[in-house]
Amino acid sequence: MRKQLDIITSAIPGGIKISNDDESYxxxxxSEQYAAMLGYTVEEFMEASNGSVVGIAHPDDLESGIAEALEQYKKADHYEITYRMRCKDGSWKYIEDHDHKVFAPDGKIEHRNLILDKNELVQKTIELESEKKANAAKTAFLSRMSHDIRTPLNGIIGLLEIDRRQNNFDRT
Structure with a gap:
């Protein structure tokens, strides 16, 4: 069975996981592609994760991700969420998780997921947002500085003009 799944999943972009509908999923x-996406072999991945998404997902994203998935489940038997997973090297990678809830004939529920690497896209989005904030801060700073410099300069120019007029008046 695993060999057949490996053959099928090797032709799919991203990685695949199938999980139980239990507390730790x-x-x-x-799939090998899913494990490799995070720098692991399948065996290393299973060991590092303790066999569940709870063991390898970022703690900050886990609670909000599960809540978001459950909210999406209220409308349909699938969800699409983005969260961080721990890579073998200890870094965190953003993945996009497309889940479909499947009801087996025996009544058990399985989750079948397509996992896509979204790290580069999310990182670029974060960088772009940071750059936008930095540019907005620079613009606000320059605007304030321009105003703060203009006001005293106008005062100095006004005083010089008064002095010039006074000097011209004294000469006549």
Whole structure:
């Protein structure tokens, strides 16, 4: 069964995971592509994650991601969320998780997920937002400085004009 899944998933962009509908969303299957996306072999991935998404997802994203997924489940049997996963080197990578809830004939629920690497896109978005904020701060600073410099300069220019007029008046 695993060999057949490996053959099928090797042709799909991104990675695949199948998990149980339990408290920790324990893995039933993880594709080589999914593990490699985070720098692991499948065996290393299973060990590092303790066999569940809870063991490898970023703690800050886990609670909000599960809440968002449950909210999306209220409308349909699928969700699409983005969260961070721990890579083998200890860094965090943004992934996009497309889940479909499947109801087995025996009544059990499985989650079948397509996992896409969104790290580069999210990082560039964060950098762009930071750059926009920095540019807005620079613009506001220059605007204030321009105003703060203009006011005293206008006063100095006015005093010089008064002095010039006074000197011209004294000469006549």
């Amino acid at each position: 324990s893995f039933k299957y993880v």
